[in-house]
Amino acid sequence: MDLHTVTEVISPASPGQWRPGDAWLGGGTALFGEPRPHVSRLLDLTAAGWPPLTVHDDGVEIAATCTIAELAEGLRGYGIVRQCCHAFLASFKIWNVATVGGNLCAALPAGPMISLVAALDGICVLIGPDGGERRVPAADFVTGEGTTVLRDGELLRAIHLSASMLSTRTAYRRGSLHRHGRSAVLLIGRADPAGGISLTVTAATRRPHVLRFPDPPSADEVEAALDTIPADQYVDDVHGRPIWRRHLTRHYAAQIRTELAA
Template sequence: MDLHTVTEVISPAAPGQWRPGDAWMGGGTALFGEPRPHLNRLLDLTAAGWPPLTVTGEHVEIAATCTIAELAGRLGRHGIVLQCCHAFLASFKIWNVATVGGNLCAALPAGPMISLSVALGATCVLIGPDGAERLVPAADFVTGEGTTVLRDGEFLRAIRIESTALSARTAYRRGSLHRHGRSAVLLIGRAEPAGGLSLTVTAATRRPYVLRFPAPPSPADVEAALDTIPAGQYVDDVHGRPVWRRHLTRRYASQIRAELAA
């Protein structure tokens, strides 16, 4: 979709250049997906030259401008990464343009990079208009459908994932009304070192929910934890009704608990 009100593109862009009416731009697949008449300028982050991935002894840092194709190519050996990349159900064209950071900032319930980041306990690195850095847990980054914790002029610089999280045992379940439809329910379970479990619920709900169990949970424990998700938080749209999403969430949660307990 053309953004007819945009009169200038700043490339490359830096934090101090932001002003009201600007939008930070990564791959642009979400940015150009709907009308945005309030925008006058686009600030191009893809020209910043950030390396897609930076690996240290403690963590992997994924640049917000890292494309889905780059992520799959570099970290696809980790099953959960490749599963979330394929959850896009997108063509190779999208894979080579859409960015990890753009998927998080769009804050759509079905965003698979949100699911991946939250499930692996990632940290979002945010940069303000004055260049100051702010760290936010990925689980807190998305606050609702299309809303995040980003402040005016702030942009997502990177996603940091601890190396130990990438090597953890995980279980993945995804549901949709159609074989090639948008995710209506996406759950990821991660085995914790002490025998516990973290269960991440996305796509079915307006924002991510992480349910943590310090010890191996019983079926009743999982049911009780799922009951803490307010009924009004389940998404209601053409991709699935809340009652169906809630039912599938519980079914998948039960399967994940059993799989990781085996």
């Protein structure tokens, strides 16, 4: 879609250049997906030259401009990364353009990068117009459909995933109305080293919900935890009604509990 109100593109761009009417540009697959009449200038982050993946002793830093193709290749040894990348159900053309950061900032319920970093307790690194940095748990980054914790002029610089989280055992379930349809329910379970599990509910709900169990939960405990998700949190659109998403969430949660307890 043409953003006909845009009159200028700044490339490369830095946080200090932001002004009202600007929008940060990553891959653009989400930015150009719908009209944005309030945007008059684009600040190109892809030209900043950030390394897609930076490995540290304690984990890996994923640049916001890392493409899905770069993520899938760089972390191909981790099954949960591969599964979330394939949840896009997108062509290689999209994989080579769409970015991890763009998927998070679009804040669509079906965003699989949101599912991935929330389930692995990722940390989002944000930079403000003044250069100040703050860190936010990835599970708290998305606040609703199309909304995030980003303040005016703030950008998502990177997401940090710890080595211990990447190496944990996970269980993945994804449901859709159609074989090649958008994710309507996406659950990721994670076995914690201390013996408990975490269960991350996405796609079915307007924002991620991470349910944590310090000990292996019973079926009733999982059901009780799912009951804490408000009914109005379940998405209602052409990809699935709330009652169906809620039912499938419970069905997958029971499967994940059994799989992780095995």
